[in-house]
Amino acid sequence: MTAGSKRLLRQHVILLAHIFSVSREALVRRLEELKLVRAGAWDWFESNGRITDEQEREVLGDRLGPDERAIDAQAVVGSRLALLASAAWRQGLLSEGQIAELLNVNRVELRRILQDAELEGSNGDDAPELLA
Amino acid sequence: MTPPSSWPDAALPIMLDASAVINLNGSGAAMEILSALQRDFIVPQDVYEELKRGARHGRRDFEALENLIGQDVVRRQDISAVGIDLFESLTVGPSAMTLEDGEAATIALAFELSGVAVIDEDKGRRLAQQTAAAVSLSSVELFCNPIVERALASNLADVVFCALQQSRMQVLPSHHAWIQELLGPERASLCRSLPRSVRQP
Numbered sequence: 001m002t003a004g005s006k007r008l009l010r011q012h013v014i015l016l017a018h019i020f021s022v023s024r025e026a027l028v029r030r031l032e033e034l035k036l037v038r039a040g041a042w043d044w045f046e047s048n049g050r051i052t053d054e055q056e057r058e059v060l061g062d063r064l065g066p067d068e069r070a071i072d073a074q075a076v077v078g079s080r081l082a083l084l085a086s087a088a089w090r091q092g093l094l095s096e097g098q099i100a101e102l103l104n105v106n107r108v109e110l111r112r113i114l115q116d117a118e119l120e121g122s123n124g125d126d127a128p129e130l131l132a
Numbered sequence: 133m134t135p136p137s138s139w140p141d142a143a144l145p146i147m148l149d150a151s152a153v154i155n156l157n158g159s160g161a162a163m164e165i166l167s168a169l170q171r172d173f174i175v176p177q178d179v180y181e182e183l184k185r186g187a188r189h190g191r192r193d194f195e196a197l198e199n200l201i202g203q204d205v206v207r208r209q210d211i212s213a214v215g216i217d218l219f220e221s222l223t224v225g226p227s228a229m230t231l232e233d234g235e236a237a238t239i240a241l242a243f244e245l246s247g248v249a250v251i252d253e254d255k256g257r258r259l260a261q262q263t264a265a266a267v268s269l270s271s272v273e274l275f276c277n278p279i280v281e282r283a284l285a286s287n288l289a290d291v292v293f294c295a296l297q298q299s300r301m302q303v304l305p306s307h308h309a310w311i312q313e314l315l316g317p318e319r320a321s322l323c324r325s326l327p328r329s330v331r332q333p
Contacts, residue, residue, distance in 0.1 A: 100232070
């Protein structure tokens, strides 16, 4: 889920909490216990704009429905692939045209996918660092 | 506020990448903008083909491009022997060092014609500088040119807002302040292609 990223981003927290059916706080606290992020990661989110329900709706979209796995499977590009594509694009490994070709989507659809996955924008630079 | 600009000499042709064509179409004012600028705008053949393929998936950009070509505000041209080596070097090799055909053709044709490539892609702009020393503009610079500002007058904000909403136009950091001032906080907050720091200052 976090491949290609050095930071624990809000969308990682939202997706992982959703997958494991736990609260966002429980998820980050557990990552702290497992030393996968530094202690205080949850406090960082709390003091830096928090992780909001609106952001959860932006990340999960229709997956908030009752059969989220079926809905994710029907999506043009699943959430995990979108995160990976976003990381590759953000790091300059692949261009917009290359990713559009690989995923067989048009450019505007790709921009929607990349920009929705880029919930943090440039503010993600300060997000807690992943340790493993 | 006057944004930074790298507009070249008026005699130089300007190559449009697919991204730029899509952004112009999304604005709803492609014809007005390109007509006002009165430059030699060229769409590389590979970009033309890419947009043609998009038409099969329901996109309207090819139809709009054909209209621009029909109105003589844009022409299409293929790269020749002069640019083909650069095109190949930009398309053959590891993914991290190459581009998609349309992006590569835009840079190669700009090199061949000593022109300018309109390209928003960070990677494309970087490779354009590294490999061809080609000058590049971003899509948003088409909108903030003083000639276009005068031509569109009070409609400019609506046109840019449409490009951001319909085409999710990417805006380079150098033009964030211009966008914020033009749109105002309420409309900027609705544009998901802008970074959060611009949407929620």
